[in-house]
Amino acid sequence: MPAAHNVMILYTGGTIGMQPSAAGLAPAGGFAARIQAEQAQQALSLPTWQCRELTPLLDSANMTPSQWLQMRDAVVEAIEAGHDAILLLHGTDTLAYSAAALRLLMPDVPVPVLITGAMQPAGTPAGDAWPNLFGALATLAQDCASGVQVFFNGQLMHGARVSKRSSTRFDAFAPVARPRQAPRLATLPATLSWQQPRRHVPLALISLYPGISASAVSAQLENVNGAVIECYGSGTGPADNRALLDALRNAQQRGVVLLGISQCSEGAVHFGTYAAGSALAACGVISGGGMTREAALGKLFSLLGAGLKPSECEQLLTEDLCGEMCD
Template sequence: MPSPHKLLILYTGGTIGMQQSAEGLVPAGGFEARLRAEQQAHPERPVPHWLFRELSPLLDSANMTQRHWLAMRTTIIEAVEEEGCDAVLLLHGTDTLAYSAAALSFLLLGMEIPVVLTGSMQPAGVAGSDAWPNLFGALAALQGGLSPGVQVFFNGQLLHGARVSKGKSEAFDAFGEAQRPRHGQRLAALPANLDYRHPRHVVNLAVLPLYPGLQAAQLNALLASGVQGLLLECYGSGTGPSDNPEMLAALHEAHERGVVLAAISQCPQGHIEFGVYAAGSALAGCGLISGGGMTREAALGKLFALLGAGLCQQECERLFALDLCGELAD
């Protein structure tokens, strides 16, 4: 792939640019000047021509919301279509970096440029920090030419944007690709309503891990909150409390009124196969669709992109089961 001619660096906040306050580390502006000074101090590093934008307000990524995903999407589209950018480096906090990478993987379908997310476990300027190695490593990877799509660069590795998860809270090798079985039918052609240009809106989504003792009343309260999509984190290959008729009825009734119900495995290396156990078949009978070997981040981002595009329940379910960008199949 060719080197980019004009790169957007989109700074959203996060540890990489944080500075110390009386309460602890907080997002700080002025990062463009710090980046240019670091680049000038090391002219031997391969860096494409870039322009700089900041998300306003800057975020601790623990405060990330769907609206911020949409703001990132809008900024990237404007940079590509109005300013001629042909690559993007997005600087992001690590707490929700994998969620944003997954969401953008689906929000930017059809955009034929590379988008790379990176951040750091320690702020730039701290002795021994991973901030500059991650940032300039990502720039070098982009300069070398990357395929279109969303990726994460961290600790010297390029990772698939819709497969990555954060596995460690302090170590520099905090991110990795989930080792889940990957098989699924690929989408033959991208429909217009999934193209990155198609408008998106905020969606009421919920994630619920199944656990021993979960009550039907708790599930009903969640479903009664107006959720449009519910992601259930099931046991093993897609099982749940099949001997609880009230819980099964709550799921069935929610599906009947249009809620999209999806399932992933709680197991770090698991995937959904409802038919293996009768307990899984009972959940499938309530209207749950399989998320295969998708991670929580990928499944949530995919539901957001599908429902946020205004698709009906049936179309969301059809597309959720297909591989859109490598989240389900190699």
């Protein structure tokens, strides 16, 4: 990808641009002027950029999938307006979720889309806000691959392979060391193109734990289109709980897509290793291999939001769309 010359900065809020309030740090507008002033003060030579604030500005703890669609639409509009790179400023609490969702919502986006934020607000002495922001712009001024990536603490990371690992350290984000082995999709369906809008779909995230009840699982599977099931180890669950298995099976049979991932930070799902895993697979839970929680949610949201049938989604969940399941 050639060096970027016309960057759109999309500012969503987050710590990077926050200002003190009576209740604590809160999102604040007018950040473009602060960027310009700091760039001039540091005498930095950077690509030409414009800044757009996506309202309402958010603490990323308030981020929802509706904002994923808003960000996706803003990226598309910027590209269609002639921008050759996008820099998205985002709060760190849910940055990895948005990065994964955007990577899967736009698996073939033709320009670099970098996402960054900060652990401390801009202007904090020796803070990380300006290094992250200007470092991302400098990266875009070089040869930078297309696709959604996270830039943080000088590191460039695949958008659907990263998780937040610290609430305080400047190197808060890192690629998750999970095995990724899946067939690469030969041709991306037109319905999954970056230019195709998506609709909002409700999802559930169910983390198994000792003593989890069938009624709790059944309740979470009501009124959703899909669910990520965080399994033990290599993909096991309480196989002797027939009511719980029935809740999963009944949901799958009425069209809820179930995707299983491992709770282990370095794990992957292989349902056939243990009988307790085979029981989940028999209920229609699809193996997510070594996908992260963030990637699993983003992939389900993208596929179901494209209007695909549950059976089509289940097939595509087992294939690599944009590097989320293989290197």
